[in-house]
Amino acid sequence: MKLARxxxxxxxxxxxxxxxxxxxxxxxxGAQIFENVPEAPQAVRDSLARYQNARSALFADWLKxxxxxxxxxxxxxxxxxxxxxxxxDRSQLTFYADPVADAHVVPKSGQFVFTKxxxxxxxxxxxxxxxxxxxxxxxxxxxxxxxxxxxPDGKTAIWTVSRKGDADSDIVAVDxxxxxxxxxxxxxxxxxxxxxVSPDGKTVLVGRYLSIAESKRYLLDIATGKLTxxxxxxxxxYSGGVFLADGKRVMLLSDRDTDALHLAEMNLATRKEVAVSxxxxxxxxxxxxxxxxxxxxxxxxxxGYSVVHxxxxxxxxxxxxxxxxxxxxxxxxxxANGSKLAIGLSTPKSAGDVWxxxxxxxxxxxxxxxxxxxxDAAKLVEPKLVRFNSFDGLSIPAFVYKPAxxxxxxxxxxxxxxxxxxxxxxxxNPTHQQMVNELGAAVIVPNVRGSTGYGKVxxxxxxxxxxxxxxxxxxxxxxxxxxxxxxxASRVVVYGQSYGGYxxxxxxxxxxxxxxxxxxxxxxxxxxxxLNNTExxxxxxxxxxxxxxxxxxMLAVFDKISPLNNVAKITRPMLIMQGLNDPRVPASESRQVxxxxxxxxxxxxxxxxxxxxxxxxxxxxxxxxxxxxxxxxQGLFGK
Numbered sequence: 001m002k003l004a005r006x007x008x009x010x011x012x013x014x015x016x017x018x019x020x021x022x023x024x025x026x027x028x029x030g031a032q033i034f035e036n037v038p039e040a041p042q043a044v045r046d047s048l049a050r051y052q053n054a055r056s057a058l059f060a061d062w063l064k065x066x067x068x069x070x071x072x073x074x075x076x077x078x079x080x081x082x083x084x085x086x087x088x089d090r091s092q093l094t095f096y097a098d099p100v101a102d103a104h105v106v107p108k109s110g111q112f113v114f115t116k117x118x119x120x121x122x123x124x125x126x127x128x129x130x131x132x133x134x135x136x137x138x139x140x141x142x143x144x145x146x147x148x149x150x151x152p153d154g155k156t157a158i159w160t161v162s163r164k165g166d167a168d169s170d171i172v173a174v175d176x177x178x179x180x181x182x183x184x185x186x187x188x189x190x191x192x193x194x195x196x197v198s199p200d201g202k203t204v205l206v207g208r209y210l211s212i213a214e215s216k217r218y219l220l221d222i223a224t225g226k227l228t229x230x231x232x233x234x235x236x237x238y239s240g241g242v243f244l245a246d247g248k249r250v251m252l253l254s255d256r257d258t259d260a261l262h263l264a265e266m267n268l269a270t271r272k273e274v275a276v277s278x279x280x281x282x283x284x285x286x287x288x289x290x291x292x293x294x295x296x297x298x299x300x301x302x303x304g305y306s307v308v309h310x311x312x313x314x315x316x317x318x319x320x321x322x323x324x325x326x327x328x329x330x331x332x333x334x335x336a337n338g339s340k341l342a343i344g345l346s347t348p349k350s351a352g353d354v355w356x357x358x359x360x361x362x363x364x365x366x367x368x369x370x371x372x373x374x375x376d377a378a379k380l381v382e383p384k385l386v387r388f389n390s391f392d393g394l395s396i397p398a399f400v401y402k403p404a405x406x407x408x409x410x411x412x413x414x415x416x417x418x419x420x421x422x423x424x425x426x427x428x429n430p431t432h433q434q435m436v437n438e439l440g441a442a443v444i445v446p447n448v449r450g451s452t453g454y455g456k457v458x459x460x461x462x463x464x465x466x467x468x469x470x471x472x473x474x475x476x477x478x479x480x481x482x483x484x485x486x487x488x489a490s491r492v493v494v495y496g497q498s499y500g501g502y503x504x505x506x507x508x509x510x511x512x513x514x515x516x517x518x519x520x521x522x523x524x525x526x527x528x529x530x531l532n533n534t535e536x537x538x539x540x541x542x543x544x545x546x547x548x549x550x551x552x553x554m555l556a557v558f559d560k561i562s563p564l565n566n567v568a569k570i571t572r573p574m575l576i577m578q579g580l581n582d583p584r585v586p587a588s589e590s591r592q593v594x595x596x597x598x599x600x601x602x603x604x605x606x607x608x609x610x611x612x613x614x615x616x617x618x619x620x621x622x623x624x625x626x627x628x629x630x631x632x633x634q635g636l637f638g639k
Contacts, residue, residue: 024036024598027039029624031609031610031611031612031621032607032608032609032610032620032621032624033606033607033608033609033610034605034606034607034624034628035594035605035606035607035608036603036604036605036606037575037605037606037607037628037631037632038631040627040628040630040631041631044627044630044631044634045623045627047434047438047630048434048438048623048626048627048630049373049374049623050373050374050375051373051375051430051431051433051434051438051626052373052430052619052622052623052626053371053373053374054351054370054371054372054373054375054428054430055072055073055074055351055370055371055373056072056346056351056352056353056370056428057070057071057072057083057090057344057351057352057353057354057367057368057370058070058071058072058078058330058331058344058352058354059330059331059333059342059343059344059354060080060102060103060104060331061103061104061105061112061333062105062333062335062336062340062342063082063105063110063112063131064105064108064109064110064336065110066335066340067082067083067084067085067088068082068083068342068354068356068367069081069082069093069103069105069112070082070083070090070354070368071100071103072090072368072370073619074090074092075619076097076618076619076620077096077097077098077099077100077617077618077619078099078100078617079092079093079094079095079096079099079100080092080093080094080100080103080112080114080129081093082131083354083367083368085367086356086365086366086367087366087367087368087369088367090368093129093131094114094129094135096116098116098117098118098119098120098617099116099617099618100114100115100116101114101115101116101117101124102114102115103115104148104149104150106128106150106154106157106176107150107151107152107153107154107336108153108154109154110130110131111128111129111130111131111176112128112129112131113126113127113128113129113138113148113157114126114127114129114135115127115145115146115148117613119581119610119611119612119613120579120581120582120611120612120613120614120615120616120617121581121583121613122144122535122583122584122613122614123142123143123144123164123583124144124145124146125137125138125139125141125143125145126138126139126145126148126157126159128157128176128179136179137179138157138174138179138182139161139182140161140182142163142164143161143162143163144161144162144163144537145159145160145161145162146159146160146162146193147159147160147193147194147195148194149194149195149196149197149204150197151197151201152197152199152200152201153201154176155175155176155177156173156174156175156176156201157173157174157176158171158172158173158185158194158197158204158222159171159172159194160172160188160192160193160194162537164535164536165536166536166537167190167191167536167537167539167540168187168188168189168190169188169190169191169192169193169537170184170186170187170188170192171184171185171186171188171192171194171204171206171220172184172185173185173222184225185204185220185222185225186220186225186227188208188227189208190208190209190210190540191208191209191210191537191541192206192207192208193206193207193208193209194206195207195217195240195241195242196241196242196243196250197243198243198247199243199245199246199247200247201222202221202222202223203219203220203221203222203243203247204219204220204222205217205218205219205220205241205242205243205250206218206219206220206227207238207241209541210235210541210544211541211544211545212237212421212452212456212459212460212545213235213237213456213459213460214235214236214237215236215237215238215239216229216231216238217229217230217231217238217241217250217252217266218230219268230250230266230268230271231271232271233256234256236254236255236256236257237254237255237261237456238252238253238254238255239252239253239261240252240253240286240287242288242289244265244289244293245291245292245293246293248267248268248269249265249266249267249268250265250266250268251263251264251265251266251276251287251289251296252264252266253283253284253287254273255456256273258279259281259455259456259457260280260281260282260283260284260455260456261283261284261285262275262276262277262279262280262284263275263276263277263284263287263296263298264276276296276298276311276316277298277300277309280300281455282300282301282302282303282453283300283301283452283453283455284298284299284300284301285299285300285301285306285329285453286298286299286329286332287299287332288332288333288334288341289313289334290334290338290359291334291336291337291338292338293313294312294313294314294338295310295311295312295313295319295334295338295341295359296310296311296313297309297310297311297332297334297341298311298332299329299332301423301425301453303385303397303453304328304385304397304399304423304424304425304426304447304453305326305327305328305425305426306327306328306329306345308321308322308324308329308332308343309321310322310341310357310359319359319362320362322341322343322355322357322362322364323364324343324345324355324364325345325347325350326347327345327346327347327427328345328346328347328425328426328427329343329344329345330344330345330346330352330427331343331344331354332344334359338359339358339359339360340356340357340358340359341356341357341359342354342355342356342367343355343356343357346427346428347426347427347428348380348381348382348383348426348427348428348429348433349377349378349380349382349428350370350372350377350428351370351371351372351428352370352427352428353366353367353368353369353370354366354367354368355367373430375430375433379404379437380433380437381401381402381403381404381432381433381436381437382426383399383400383401383426383432383445384399384400384402385397385398385399385400385426386398386399386400388476388477388479388480389476390449390472390473390476391469391472391473391475391476392469394449394461394473396446396447396448396449396473396476396477397446397447397454398444398445398446398447398477399424399426399444399445400442400443400444400445401432401433401435401436401442401443401444401445402436402442402486403436403437403440403441403442406440406442406486409485409486409487409488410440410441410442410486410487410488411439411440411441411442411488411491411492411493411516411636411637412441412442412443412444412481412487412488412489412491412492412493413435413439413441413442413443413444413492413493413495413633414444414445414446414474414477414492414493414494414495415432415443415444415445415495415496415500416446416448416474416494416495416496416500416503416504416507417445417447417451417496417499417500418496418497418498418499418500418501419450419451419452419498419499419500420448420450420451420462420470420499420545421450421451421452421459421545422451422452422499423447423451423452423453423454424445424446424447424451425453431626432445434626434630435633438630439630439633439634439637439639440637440639441633441637442486442487444477444481446473446474446477448462448470448473448474448503449461449462449469449470449473450462450463450470463545463547464546464547464554464557465547465553465554465557467546467547467557467561468506468561470503471503471506471507471510474494474503474507474511475507475510475511478492478511478514478515489514490516491516491636491637491638492514492515492516493515493516493517493518493519493633493636494507494508494515494518494519494520495518495519495520496519496520496521496523497520497521497522497523497615498521498522498523498524498584498585498614498615499523499524500520500523501520501521501522501523501524501585502520502523502524502525502563503523504518504519504520504523505518505520505523505524505525505563505570505593506561506563508563508569508570508572508574509563509566509567509569509570510569512569512570512571512572513571515572516572516636516637517572517573517574517575517632517636518572518574518575519574519575519576519577519629519632519633520574520575520576520577521576521577521578521616521625522577522578522579522582522584522585522587522589522590522614522615523576523585523589523590523593524563524585524589525562525563525564525589525590525592525593526558526562526563526564526565526589526592526593527546527547527549527558527561527562528549528555528558528559528562529564529588529589529592530542530585530586530589531543531546531549532549533586533588533589534583534584534585534586535583535584538583538584563593564592564593564596567593567596567597567600567602568600570597570600570602571602572602573602573603573604573605573632573636574597574602574603574604574605575604575605575606575607575628575629575632576590576593576594576604576605576606576607577590577606577607577608577609577616577625577628578590578591578606578607578608578609579608579609579612579613579614579615579616580608580609580610580611580612581610581611581612581613582612582613582614583613583614584613584614585614587608590606590608594606605628605632607624607625607628609621609624609625
């Protein structure tokens with residue numbers, strides 16, 4: 001009874017009318033800290049459990065024996081598992097407190113290399129594993145290591161390494177038979193990534209990311225360390241890249257001379273690009289080429305949904321295509337002999353799973369069937385794709401989830417994605433489903449200007465001084481909500497993480513009188529402090545997107561639009577969450593806006609996880625944050 005009374009008092013404090021600086025009621029449970037956040041009633045926990053217990057299977061790679069390496073969660077975090085055959089058991093191979101982020105199989109070997117950080121700090125380390133419990137660290141502690149590739153004989157691993165306080169990446173290599181003897185192949189400039197090694201084992205295909213609108217490709221001579229650019233002319237964006245079987249060509253994604261990314265083949269002698277995929281308005285989002293170069297598979301992102309195509313490279317004709325569910329792609333890779341194509345997918349009604357398509361028989365076989373944690377798939381909601389016009393007439397796409405049998409006007413949650421170089425897509429999202437089915441809310445998921453997936457013109461519409469044009473898109477969405485007979489414009493909450501967290505804070509400063517409240521996780525509250533404090537390996541890349549605070553004109557814009565400088569305009573309650581180890585948006589960004597809101601008497605709850613970084617990867621923490629969100633939303637919606 002006392003606990004229920006405390007929860008009621010604390011919730012009332014969170015939702016109180018701004019008046020005076022707040023007292024702080026603090027709870028600390030292990031690595032979890034709650035300030036002015038009530039403990040969730042058991043009924044909320046029980047209801048959430050079904051949604052939080054759903055798990056997925058994410059394809060990592062094909063093992064030498066033809067089995068699959070996947071990532072899935074049996075405990076608190078994603079770990080690596082082996083699946084021996086379609087429908088086979090998931091045999092766990094790694095057992096760490098921290099999640100395994102990625103894995104790649106060493107050619108001609110039963111070994112694989114996986115990636116793992118500590119507490120979400122993103123200082124990723126690489127480990128060589130035999131899959132039998134013996135893991136050897138390949139990397140230097142305190143460094144950030146990404147993009148491991150292998151020479152075709154499987155003897156050498158090559159990757160990029162970054163060090164604290166340094167914005168440049170180096171390229172290093174190690175003989176896997178002597179994993180302690182790393183050597184530097186090239187001391188790089190900027191953000192580099194290793195993409196592939198040539199069939200003769202002498203050259204590495206290297207990418208350099210400059211911004212969402214510009215990247216480059218290079219060849220690295222392993223023997224000499226010389227880096228030679230193979231892309232030139234007007235700036236273009238490239239994604240991925242692999243050598244073809246003859247070693248004289250590479251295949252990559254390019255938007256050169258087009259608005260959308262397409263699949264292109266580049267002749268390394270002439271540097272000419274030839275389109276492989278047909279011209280279209282949608283981006284090609286992923287591709288893979290069989291080792292013999294005979295087949296290429298690629299996926300097109302058609303308004304958020306993935307469509308997979310397979311081509312015979314000799315005839316340049318499409319094969320009989322895999323008949324897949326309408327879904328969002330999470331993996332695409334040929335087996336070593338090209339006989340099978342792994343395809344990872346998720347749908348609004350099914351968690352991520354993996355299929356294999358037999359390239360000769362044209363047969364599609366499901367390898368994994370992930371549990372929905374007690375949810376009834378038939379009761380899950382498919383979103384509807386809508387478009388609304390913004391302040392300047394630009395058409396903005398959004399996915400709308402609504403309860404199947406709703407009566408009366410629905411409260412609304414607007415979920416704004418991060419990035420902004422990202423895209424909200426209609427894959428499996430248990431949070432959206434819980435909001436719809438348990439809170440009775442409509443969930444609107446917009447892809448405001450600056451989102452990827454709609455071409456390079458669209459993605460550039462919020463750059464630098466145009467930053468708040470994307471915030472105006474949310475204002476236009478609020479106008480659209482008001483015109484919908486089944487939506488309650490008086491009960492609208494904005495919700496988002498990372499850059500989406502900034503969008504929540506910005507929307508709260510512009511539209512507090514039209515909002516019931518806001519929930520944001522690890523959002524940017526002050527552009528100048530963010531750019532000064534984000535990790536060095538990201539800083540110049542973020543300046544290319546957001547603007548450079550060292551330029552007086554841009555500094556003036558940042559001073560004007562930073563939510564921290566406009567806190568007085570926020571009049572509605574907020575819930576803010578943060579991982580202490582976040583290298584992208586440091587914890588100081590959340591702390592300073594929480595303190596500023598409280599100083600002005602704005603009701604705000606704060607949750608911090610000491611063992612998380614940019615995003616919450618541990619199930620207990622995600623359970624806790626969803627409980628806090630649900631109680632907060634119930635209070636706002638009068639549930």
